[in-house]
Amino acid sequence: MDLGLRDKVVIVTGAGAGIGEATAKLFAEEGSIVIVADLDEKNGRRVEEEIRSKGGKAEFYNLDVSVEREIEGMVKHVVRKYGTVDVLVNNAGIYAKGTVLEVTEEDFKRIIDVNVKGVLFCTKHVAAVMKERGKGVIVNVASEAGLVGIQGQVVYNLSKAAVISITKSCAVDLAPYGIRVNAVCPGTTYTPLVEKALSREKDPEAVRRKLESSRPMNRLGRPEEIAAAIVFLASDLPGYATGAVFSIDGGYTAW
Ligand SMILES: NC(=O)c1ccc[n+]([C@@H]2O[C@H](COP(=O)([O-])OP(=O)(O)OC[C@H]3O[C@@H](n4cnc5c(N)ncnc54)[C@H](O)[C@@H]3O)[C@@H](O)[C@H]2O)c1
Incomplete structure (x- = not known):
């Protein structure tokens, strides 16, 4: 099935x-031009190289998503070089453990x-570009953890x-400009x-087994x-979907 993503400019x-690496590689297989945006230069360049070695189109961009001026710089660079941004995948994310009794200001801020x-x-910065063309797709990587109160995090x-929440608000704000956000x-x-x-x-294998058995698909x-799932949402096939939240969790949030 042709997903219509050939030569689309995609920032991941x-x-x-x-997940971001697998997503970048799948877009590249679909013929997209992929901006491999990451804080980690070594791994980012590795992914760029692996995509190119298979004949795909990719460019690494060194970016810390927590710094607005770096985001602005990346978007300017991509528009200057490729003319636009068709798809943005907001995937970068970090994890910290801790219950409410253990939470620190430092972890919270980070x-x-x-x-x-x-x-x-x-x-904000990618949608400004998409707005000019009256189209674009944004896919955010949330988590099952955003739907239920998983213990200790x-x-x-x-x-x-x-x-x-950002997904739903942005879907509403950006729908008039032809931009879908899921x-x-x-x-x-x-x-x-x-x-x-x-x-x-202490016992990684036991914790892994517990994580597996906490979901119907085990x-x-x-x-x-x-x-x-990300690439499908970024394609035109589910063209009527915006503000949608798609669970892909082995059934974790279903029982
Ligand atoms: N793995 C899971 O079980 C899981 C489940 C649900 C949701 N998620 C979410 O999926 C996303 C990807 O998770 P993953 O498991 O692939 O993580 P990962 O740690 O394996 O990879 C994350 C990548 O993001 C990069 N990154 C981190 N901070 C950054 C920053 N400030 N700016 C730019 N890049 C940055 C890292 O360098 C790394 O390459 C995250 O948002 C995560 O919260 C993961």
């Missing part, structure tokens, strides 16, 4: 690893800056609930983020499965 934040401010300000949960809510997916979190546990997600 946090594309240097995990998570909000990346997971919430990053999504809002990337949307209050700040991460609230940051992802905010991403869902979100995916992945369940626990085996990526470097989850690997790192598991490695801090397994973790694969980055490629989340990427497929």
Whole structure:
């Protein structure tokens, strides 16, 4: 099936690893021009190289999504070089553990800056470009954690609930300009983020098994499965969808 993404200019934040990497690679397979935007230069360049070595079109851009002027600089660069932005995937995100009794101001600020401010300000600058052309698609990567109160990670949960809220507000604000904004809510997916979190546990294997059995499908997600949902939402096929929140979590939020 042709998703109509050939030569579309696509920015994927946090594309240097995990879900973002799989998403960047899938867009490239569809023929898109992918901006691999990441804080991590080594991994970002690796993903750029891997896409190019398979004949895809990719450019790494070193970006911290928590800094507005860096976002502005990236959007200017992309528009100067490629003429526009067709798709933005707000994927970059970080994780922190801790109940409400353990929360620190430092963790709160760090998570909000990346997971919430990053999504809002990337949307602001990219939507300004899309508005001029009267079209564009934005896909935000929220989480199952934004839908329910997963134990022991209050700040991460609230940051992802905010991403869902941003998705709905921006869908309403930007619909008059032909811009669709939707979100995916992945369940626990085996990526470097989850690997790192598991490695801090006393018994990583036991925690992994608990994560698996906490969902009807009894397994973790694969980055490629989340990427497929993102690419589908970014295509014109679900052209009537905006403000939608798509769960892809092995059934975690269904029971
Ligand atoms: N893995 C999961 O189980 C899971 C589940 C639900 C939602 N998510 C969300 O999916 C997204 C991707 O998660 P992942 O598991 O692939 O993470 P990951 O840690 O494996 O990869 C995230 C990438 O984002 C980059 N990044 C981090 N901070 C950045 C910043 N300030 N500016 C630019 N880039 C930055 C990192 O360098 C890294 O390359 C996140 O928003 C995460 O919250 C993940």
